[in-house]
Amino acid sequence: MTSAITVTGLRKSFGDQVVLDNLDLTVAGGTVFSLLGANGAGKTTTVKILSTLLRPDAGDVRVAGHDVTRDADAVRAAIGVTGQFSAVDNLLTGEENLRLMADLHHLGRRDGRRKATELLEQFGLTDAGGKAVSTYSGGMRRRLDLAMTLVGSPQVIFLDEPTTGLDPRSRRDMWQIVRDLVAGGVTIFLTTQYLEEADELADRIAVLAGGRLVAEGTADELKRRIPGGHVRLRFAEQRSHDKAVRVLGQTAPDGDALALRVPSDGSVRSLKALIDQLEAHSLEVGELSVHTPDLDDVFLALTDDKVAIA
Known part of the structure; x- marks a missing residue:
């Protein structure tokens, strides 16, 4: 153009x-x-x-x-x-x-x-x-x-x-x-x-x-430049949830006994890598959703010189 x-x-x-x-x-x-x-x-x-x-x-x-x-x-x-x-x-x-x-x-x-x-x-x-x-x-x-x-x-x-x-x-x-x-x-x-x-x-x-x-x-x-993006995984059973905690590395609970947050920048590449990891360990996921910071978060971070941006 x-x-x-x-x-x-x-x-x-x-x-x-x-x-x-x-x-x-x-x-x-x-x-x-x-x-x-x-x-x-x-x-x-x-x-x-x-x-x-x-x-x-x-x-x-x-x-x-x-x-x-x-x-x-x-x-x-x-x-x-x-x-x-x-x-x-x-x-x-x-x-x-x-x-x-x-x-x-x-x-x-x-x-x-x-x-x-x-x-x-x-x-x-x-x-x-x-x-x-x-x-x-x-x-x-x-x-x-x-x-x-x-x-x-x-x-x-x-x-x-x-x-x-x-x-x-x-x-x-x-x-x-x-x-x-x-x-x-x-x-x-x-x-x-x-x-x-x-x-x-x-x-x-x-x-x-x-x-x-x-x-x-x-x-x-x-x-995707702002920290805080994540993928939310919800498992159908506790066994799968506990196994995911062990094999995925950095995870955090997400307000549900069967749900986890996995840090992600929301890109197709990072999402594919996560799915490949789940498949490699035969982890069945009931729900998967991608969460990224909104534009308000971007604006506040980029216009605040005290915040480090990737």
Whole structure:
């Protein structure tokens, strides 16, 4: 896949404070890339640089194939930005908000009306299109906000905490919209405080700490780096349980007289090795389940310099 965003050696300081320190990122086109980090880690600064709102101090930064410093207008023409708070006009109707964006993108009147109609339908807002936005629910406002971002048909969309404040149903509706956009070839650069959201949507996740990239990979790859993963084995009889304790080495009880925990990183290789060991000793297992740390555990460990990570 081609790269929608390429960042090499990015540095940014404000006075004596280094905010981004030699950051490297590559985001494949048509994927969801999530940037995580504690407050002050450099997420917002990164997004502002990628969207041409800030100039980098050093490094090569390209979005949709264009340099953010030398070709800023070309970058702006290729991107959309949806901030944490909906940038909609409460006094206008949903359709009027979309037509206003069409005017700002220099679409003709006919094309602007057509685009507004298409987006209202795409985002399930057709019936509400003629109503003032002040009457919209939070989920409707977020859908309209993202629809306004799409008026310019962007190749790359920056979503900054897109589901903050939404109820669970509205959040899942927004997730489906993101999936549909990606299926259509759009690249999503996501920042979020909801780690479940990154786990659910992101093809790859990067974690920032102190302006540096401390980890990058799929959600599963990052989870396997954190201690605490294990396989739970439950045996049908005490004899098999006791034999497993003797032959498997490092095990721990698991709240059931016939259950054991065996340390594991959750990979196919380690699981196969365990199954081979069980078969070699003719150990019959009634139940087997794999347990890995969740993304909350990953985030806390990777952003805490007192925790050692494998």
